[in-house]
Amino acid sequence: MTARPIAETVASLMPRAKTELTELVAFQSVADPAVAPKSECEGAANWVADALRAEDFQDVALLDTPDGTQSVYGVLPGPEGAPTVLLYAHYDVQPMLEESAWISPPFELTERDGRWYGRGAADCKGGFIMHLVALRALKANGGVPVTVKVIVEGSEEQGTGGLERYAEEHPELLTADAIVIGDAGNFRLGLPTVTATLRGMTMVRVKVDTLQGNLHSGQFGGAAPDALAALIRVLDSLRAEDGSTVVEGLAADASWEGLQYPDEDFRQDARVLDGVDLIGGGTVADRIWARPAVTVVGIDCSPVAGAAPSVPASARAQISLRVPPGQDAAEATKLLFAHLEKHVPWNAKVSFEQVGQGQAFQADVDSPAYASMAEAMKEAYEGQEMQVSGMGGSIPLCNTLAALYPSTEILLIGLSEPEAQIHAVNESVSPQELERLALSEALFLGNYAASKQA
Template identity: 55%
Template sequence: MELPERVAGLMGQARSDLAELVSIPSVADPRQYPPEECARAAQWVLDAFAAVGFTDAHLAETADGSQAVVGSRPCGDPEAVTVLLYAHYDVQPPLDETAWRTPPFELTEVDGRWYGRGAADCKGNIVMHLTALRALGDDVPVNLKLVVEGSEEQGTGGLEDFVPKHADLLRADAVLVCDTGNAAVGRPAATVSLRGMVNVVVTVEALASEIHSGMFGGAAPDALAALVAMLAGLRDAEGNTTVSGLDNSQEWSGATYPEAQFRSDAGVVDGASLLGDGSVSDMLWARPSMTILGIDCPPVVGSAAAIVPRARARLNLRIPPGTDPAVAEKALTDHLVAAAPWGVHVAVETEATGSPFSAQTDGPAYRAIASAMEEAFGSPMVSLGQGGSIPLCNVFAETYPGAELILMGVEEPLALIHAPNESVHPREIEDMALAEALFLQRLTR
């Protein structure tokens, strides 16, 4: 039986695997879900990979308390290429469960897609790995290593701390970072660029306490109004992010993201304009982007006729490759302080920073995955950026400077990762598993 037929014949097991994994609410936040659920998911992953040849698979404790599944599968030739397979078993919380069309932790098929939290991000990629390895059987001419972490979504850095301290354990010539995806269903892609990020909380204080808006309004400074003015100044009239000191003119050179497709993928309401004076690809992958994540201020229901004495906002600044996060952090802090009106007091607290990432695309592993994807999908692989951040990629690149990092996976825009109604198209699992199998079968020095 040819490899495509073997992969196709395994899709029933792939669905069963994914259903079992999705049923485990492995949210790595003990304030929301018991840690036993992550432990259960870790054990499931360990058992599954032990069954496909990772006989030394074990759980490794990381600095943030999460457990990573680590293992190896030698091919018998120490001179053969070594490939590290990566994924994560933890998932985002379901958010508003009433917004789901299906139960979030029950894999459910609707209109040909499989719905459930983690179905794409990233349990679908775990199933992709397993399907590829089952299809290959013993025909794997490379040495394999494995790491499946349990705290990627929380961003607490367990594996980022673990990798450099255990460098030889995971050392490889190529790393398949399977936590991204394709341009669309059936359109294969490798992600070659990731934005970094700076998360801050800005606090504005104008008064000692609330005071009556009738007696004092008009002369007393208003902390909420000051904050609103500061936040409004982070974008210009066209929607470009305008943090002083950051370059807002770069252009994306890879595959384009058609505007009509983006509008559909993002659910942009009729009549609303897209932001910025660049292309969609420029705005997503080549330029800085500011998002207001939340604001602390009185809610409408229950608010009083009083001037707000203090207010704060949580901000997320995404930065493209070529921008130092320390430079961006200072630029954002300085911008906010300078923009504050009326002499109000401003404090900016940095929550987290992450470096952008740019992959090398001129090596043999990259050429091999491009060939494998084109054969599996019947169309050429394209290069995409991703607006999100994966700090682990920088850790891999620094720890293994000679390794090729390939970012790929079963996620695509309709998967709605991190949102209600996350789903995966089973064809993506099948085709990506075939591409991975072809890659592992053919990669040589």
């Protein structure tokens, strides 16, 4: 496939891509009704469905998944005998976090310093726009050479497993020769990268109760058991002195043998404050791609604003535990519960709630689809060789697809390079990265079709 005319078409499509991403980012599509109205997700889902219909997709449908959300599906038929490629993205997003910390409104796509800022711009509404641009470029240059299926999920960020269960109940729906997951990112801005591994995830809530109600800290403090102090003791037990994750029975000493992540580069990408140490042992790549990692993502107790001098009777925390390939997320959850229960002080009452769970994933990077992608990325990135990295995050659907379709090749690319700051305030996407990756995907589809016909 000739790259130059497709590259010129992709470049010409970028103003339209910005307009469409602006429209899609405007939906506050957090798949949690406690954070945003359900109508916001419904609006985003319908926008995606309309975009597919406009591109002549057939069988476009809003799939009601078991977790109460909707995923959008459609099929674009290719030439007779052509392979089928499934393209994945998700339209749901993380909560905005602290709105006052955003330099520009989180749900208004804003151009600043050569980047486009907004919640979901990179993760993963931009991923859907990337797919659209790639397909439009191919249609303008002779047609799409494969049958394309598109699935755009509505609850990936919540980890509630709706699409995974739907796929298991309808295994014929997402069958394909290759799957491109548009929800990863280059290791570095401008460095073409495919992601070979994903850590799995378990999300749990732990609640500690010590009293029937809060008590006056002057009258009862010193003898009355403080639920928040008990919870802090429990949470502290999950870390070694150097900050390494400690869950009794869960191995935490694996090594990453591939692409490495220099400490100083990581410090810069993670925006670590001067003088603050990184946590854990081993290389950075070991810690973020090959080993489990626990994070306390939220605590419920009396807020500082309006706090009274009282002994807390109850406290609750939400904990994320990432587990690398080779470790079972369900077993890790059991070990986590056992560890927490063992470390609760003062015989305090403790209870647990499972919020979400997903298994780790490992791709076969020696498959023909990876060769097609390597060739495409080398063209799109002007001679740079494709790199292979891990990713510390989770995409639960990957493992489900790998189990359902063991012969299908699964590739992970996307817009979430370090500068994108996904899941944080001031998330952004590089339009240059969007252009190059859309071109990469278009060239890949051509290369892949040719490889299957050879």
